[in-house]
Amino acid sequence: MNVLKIIEYLIAKAAPLKTAFFVFLGALVLFDLFLPREHAHYFVDKIYAFWTFFALAGCFLLIKISKGIAHLFLSKDEDYYG
Amino acid sequence: MDSWIHPALFFFVGALLLPLLRGKAKKGFILLIPVAAIVSVAFARYGTYGVYHFLGMEGVFGRVDKLSMVFAWVFVIMAFLGALYALHREEDGHHIAGFFYVGSALGALFAGDYLTLFIFWEVMAFSSVFLIWYGKKEKSIAAGFRYLLFHVFGGLLFLAGMMLYYQKTGSLAFNSILSANASLPEYLILAGFALNAAVLPLHAWLPDAYPEASVEGAVFLCAFTTKTAVYVLARGFSGFEILAIMGTAMTVFGVCYAVIENDIRRVLAYHIISQVGYMVAGIGIGTAMAVNGAAAHAFAHILYKALLFMGAGSVLYMTGTAKMSRLGGLYKYMPLTMIFYIVGAVSISGFPLFSGFVSKSMIVSAAHHEGRIWLMSWLNLAGIGTFLSVGLKVTYFAFFGKEAAEPLQVKEPPLNMLWAMGLTALLCFIIGVFPQTLYVLLPFPVEYHPYNLAHLSEAMQILSFTGLVFYLMVKKLSPEAKLNLDVDWFYRRGTLLFMKFDEKVIAPFDTLWGELYRTLGLRALFKNAELSYTFDQKAIDGVVDGTAYSVMDFGSVVKKMQTGRIQTYIGLSLFLFFAILWLVL
Numbered sequence: 001m002n003v004l005k006i007i008e009y010l011i012a013k014a015a016p017l018k019t020a021f022f023v024f025l026g027a028l029v030l031f032d033l034f035l036p037r038e039h040a041h042y043f044v045d046k047i048y049a050f051w052t053f054f055a056l057a058g059c060f061l062l063i064k065i066s067k068g069i070a071h072l073f074l075s076k077d078e079d080y081y082g
Numbered sequence: 083m084d085s086w087i088h089p090a091l092f093f094f095v096g097a098l099l100l101p102l103l104r105g106k107a108k109k110g111f112i113l114l115i116p117v118a119a120i121v122s123v124a125f126a127r128y129g130t131y132g133v134y135h136f137l138g139m140e141g142v143f144g145r146v147d148k149l150s151m152v153f154a155w156v157f158v159i160m161a162f163l164g165a166l167y168a169l170h171r172e173e174d175g176h177h178i179a180g181f182f183y184v185g186s187a188l189g190a191l192f193a194g195d196y197l198t199l200f201i202f203w204e205v206m207a208f209s210s211v212f213l214i215w216y217g218k219k220e221k222s223i224a225a226g227f228r229y230l231l232f233h234v235f236g237g238l239l240f241l242a243g244m245m246l247y248y249q250k251t252g253s254l255a256f257n258s259i260l261s262a263n264a265s266l267p268e269y270l271i272l273a274g275f276a277l278n279a280a281v282l283p284l285h286a287w288l289p290d291a292y293p294e295a296s297v298e299g300a301v302f303l304c305a306f307t308t309k310t311a312v313y314v315l316a317r318g319f320s321g322f323e324i325l326a327i328m329g330t331a332m333t334v335f336g337v338c339y340a341v342i343e344n345d346i347r348r349v350l351a352y353h354i355i356s357q358v359g360y361m362v363a364g365i366g367i368g369t370a371m372a373v374n375g376a377a378a379h380a381f382a383h384i385l386y387k388a389l390l391f392m393g394a395g396s397v398l399y400m401t402g403t404a405k406m407s408r409l410g411g412l413y414k415y416m417p418l419t420m421i422f423y424i425v426g427a428v429s430i431s432g433f434p435l436f437s438g439f440v441s442k443s444m445i446v447s448a449a450h451h452e453g454r455i456w457l458m459s460w461l462n463l464a465g466i467g468t469f470l471s472v473g474l475k476v477t478y479f480a481f482f483g484k485e486a487a488e489p490l491q492v493k494e495p496p497l498n499m500l501w502a503m504g505l506t507a508l509l510c511f512i513i514g515v516f517p518q519t520l521y522v523l524l525p526f527p528v529e530y531h532p533y534n535l536a537h538l539s540e541a542m543q544i545l546s547f548t549g550l551v552f553y554l555m556v557k558k559l560s561p562e563a564k565l566n567l568d569v570d571w572f573y574r575r576g577t578l579l580f581m582k583f584d585e586k587v588i589a590p591f592d593t594l595w596g597e598l599y600r601t602l603g604l605r606a607l608f609k610n611a612e613l614s615y616t617f618d619q620k621a622i623d624g625v626v627d628g629t630a631y632s633v634m635d636f637g638s639v640v641k642k643m644q645t646g647r648i649q650t651y652i653g654l655s656l657f658l659f660f661a662i663l664w665l666v667l
Binding site: 003004007021024025027028031032035036039041042043044045049051054055056058059060062063065066067069070073074075076077078079080081 | 226337338339341342407414415417418420421450453455456459462463466467470535536539540542543544547548549550551552553558559562563564565566567572575
């Protein structure tokens with residue numbers, strides 16, 4: 001099937017795609033540098049590339065805290081309720 | 083006043099006529115009913131229809147205004163897509179339950195007073211539970227009963243609030259309530275509504291029941307109950323600060339569970355809590371832009387969440403499981419399903435060009451405009467969790483990742499399911515590219531342009547760097563075949579603990595008491611009976627018999643005195659007279 005061929009082609013090109021992704025990340029941060037900031041009122045608008053740092057820290061903490069709490073006491077066997 | 087056929091009527095009548103049809107005619111009829119409802123909504127004009135009087139109260143079946151219409155549009159569109167997705171089901175009951183469910187949701191939308199709303203509210207709970215029971219597993223039956231009990235509880239809160247409200251105001255008209263005037267009646271109604279919107283801590287029914295519903299039923303369920311609740315909250319309770327706080331808490335709570343859950347449909351169910359949280363928060367913020375955002379997000383959410391449930395349902399339907407720990411590498415067998423799922427996932431994550439981008443951001447921007455930067459940050463944190471769990475985790479572990487231990491040689495789902503997914507995906511895309519198609523329906527005039535540079539930069543930074551963290555931490559996220567506790571523990575395990583208490587404490591005490599009674603009580607009773615018998619025989623009988631004998635003896639003495647001679651009687655009388663006189667004196 002055609003769709004499948006496209007997907008498999010993309011998987012085969014994983015390495016260059018990865019490079020492209022990292023280049024894109026860099027470009028995003030650069031892009032934020034040129035963003036007009038004269039209307040910025042709040043710290044989230046004023047700090048350069050704020051949402052990059054927010055996403056990095058937020059995503060890391062979200063995984064750590066959710067998984068941590070799960071392992072601490074939320075996780076039970078699948079037939080816990082019988 | 084123009085006449086107007088209430089779209090709910092099509093669903094109720096259609097549900098009753100459905101069993102009379104066979105074969106292709108029936109399939110056509112199942113699709114025709116929602117189409118008729120779409121036409122009815124398209125021709126609806128603003129106004130009040132179907133006013134009736136009952137027990138001195140005024141009820142309204144059809145309040146057609148901007149707020150009810152935006153929800154009505156997406157409800158009837160969703161009814162069509164859901165019916166198409168469920169078309170292959172043979173059981174009439176499943177379609178009938180679906181029709182009653184959609185019909186009552188529409189009835190609740192257009193209701194102008196609490197009484198009418200309450201009736202449809204209850205029909206909604208009682209018809210939707212069948213879609214859970216059609217899951218046809220033991221777990222579905224149990225989860226259905228818990229769902230029903232919980233919703234009956236919510237209905238009772240609503241009913242109690244409604245009665246007190248009538249006492250307070252003398253009217254049952256359902257209009258906007260100012261938070262300054264709210265007291266117990268309003269808060270009871272609010273609690274009843276909040277339960278259906280899965281507001282914490284009244285949310286556990288949702289991730290408990292939806293993942294156990296039938297494949298097709300879950301698609302209906304995820305659309306109507308919570309969004310009807312969002313509508314009534316927007317109608318009655320906009321600007322309530324507690325909703326802004328609780329809504330924001332819901333967004334983060336939902337994604338935290340979505341990150342750790344294993345079953346795809348459970349991930350999605352927790353994620354409903356998160357998404358409805360955005361809407362509740364928008365209603366709580368209460369500005370025109372925020373309420374617009376809530377309505378727009380409800381519209382967009384119904385479509386992409388249904389699309390995600392359709393994708394997860396297709397996986398479950400074809401492979402027999404929706405647990406990521408037992409899936410993997412599905413892209414080889416179900417590429418179309420995967421693409422449709424990904425469209426839903428990028429829509430919900432708020433990628434530019436897809437519907438979430440133009441709806442969710444309205445609520446976030448409204449928080450930003452109001453200077454509520456903390457709310458905004460939490461909402462964006464939930465956005466990170468959304469892309470992480472629904473977007474990346476599910477896509478990676480179900481469709482790519484390691485191939486499952488037992489190879490899943492499956493095919494794409496039936497054509498009707500694929501078509502339903504394809505059409506829904508198309509709608510998500512159209513709304514994302516042409517947001518005006520959605521914005522014209524919103525209750526307030528819209529002065530918002532999602533495609534501006536600052537917003538694009540914000541959204542792309544958040545999404546892309548979430549992608550980076552996922553890439554770095556993917557091993558941490560591998561799904562675990564576990565069950566995660568939630569507050570339903572209190573009524574599932576809590577009741578079990580009570581049963582144990584009953585078994586260990588109450589029941590033994592009861593047995594002991596029984597034993598005590600049997601040994602002591604019964605023996606005492608027998609002894610008592612024996613004594614009574616003896617007493618009866620010896621004492622009572624003795625007295626009675628004795629009395630009888632005395633009467634007989636006395637009778638024979640008296641008999642002897644009965645001579646029949648008058649002089650004897652007079653003489654005896656005189657003798658007695660003097661004897662008495664002597665005694666007295």
